[in-house]
Amino acid sequence: MNNGQMGHCSPDKRLAAVCGLFCPACTLFIGTNEDPERLKMLAMRLQLPVEELKCYGCWSDKRSFYCREKCKMTKCAAEKGIRFCGQCTEYPCVELKAFQVQMPHRIELWKSQERIKEVGYEKWYAEMIELYSCTECHTINSAYDMACRKCGTTPSCNYVRLHKDDINQQSSKLMLQV
Numbered sequence: 001m002n003n004g005q006m007g008h009c010s011p012d013k014r015l016a017a018v019c020g021l022f023c024p025a026c027t028l029f030i031g032t033n034e035d036p037e038r039l040k041m042l043a044m045r046l047q048l049p050v051e052e053l054k055c056y057g058c059w060s061d062k063r064s065f066y067c068r069e070k071c072k073m074t075k076c077a078a079e080k081g082i083r084f085c086g087q088c089t090e091y092p093c094v095e096l097k098a099f100q101v102q103m104p105h106r107i108e109l110w111k112s113q114e115r116i117k118e119v120g121y122e123k124w125y126a127e128m129i130e131l132y133s134c135t136e137c138h139t140i141n142s143a144y145d146m147a148c149r150k151c152g153t154t155p156s157c158n159y160v161r162l163h164k165d166d167i168n169q170q171s172s173k174l175m176l177q178v
């Protein structure tokens with residue numbers, strides 16, 4: 001997992017978030033596992049200690065401040081004894097809808113929940129690797145890496161190719177782009 005090329009790895013269920021996000025494509029996850037400079041820069045921008053941003057995935061032992069303190073879905077899912085929001089009788093609930101519209105890396109959450117239900121999380125996981133990998137060097141990029149973080153190819157992956165207008169709009173607002 002240390003070079004971002006996860007194509008050969010088997011699915012890791014800890015990295016399949018309750019909400020339908022794919023943890024390996026999160027900029028905090030990338031920063032934690034592969035790019036300490038990125039994590040430092042994010043910590044400066046967000047004005048939080050680096051340690052608070054470290055995250056090894058939704059179901060790992062160490063999650064970022066946001067995932068630990070701010071995420072309502074993980075707490076809710078734990079109470080209800082479900083693994084993914086899509087399995088809930090209240091899906092899609094108001095909380096998840098509000099979460100989904102906030103940021104452009106969440107655009108495909110509904111699609112993710114549907115795919116997990118239809119084909120299972122293993123197949124969905126492989127599709128996510130495909131969606132976020134650089135078509136040239138196969139490095140997994142985040143939705144906010146407009147160019148591949150390893151080889152510089154633009155767009156960095158199919159997700160960015162599909163949603164670049166929404167991502168650019170949001171990034172200029174929040175200065176999230178790394």
Ligand SMILES: [Zn+2]
Pocket residue numbers: 134135136137138139148149150151152153
């Ligand atoms: Zn690349």
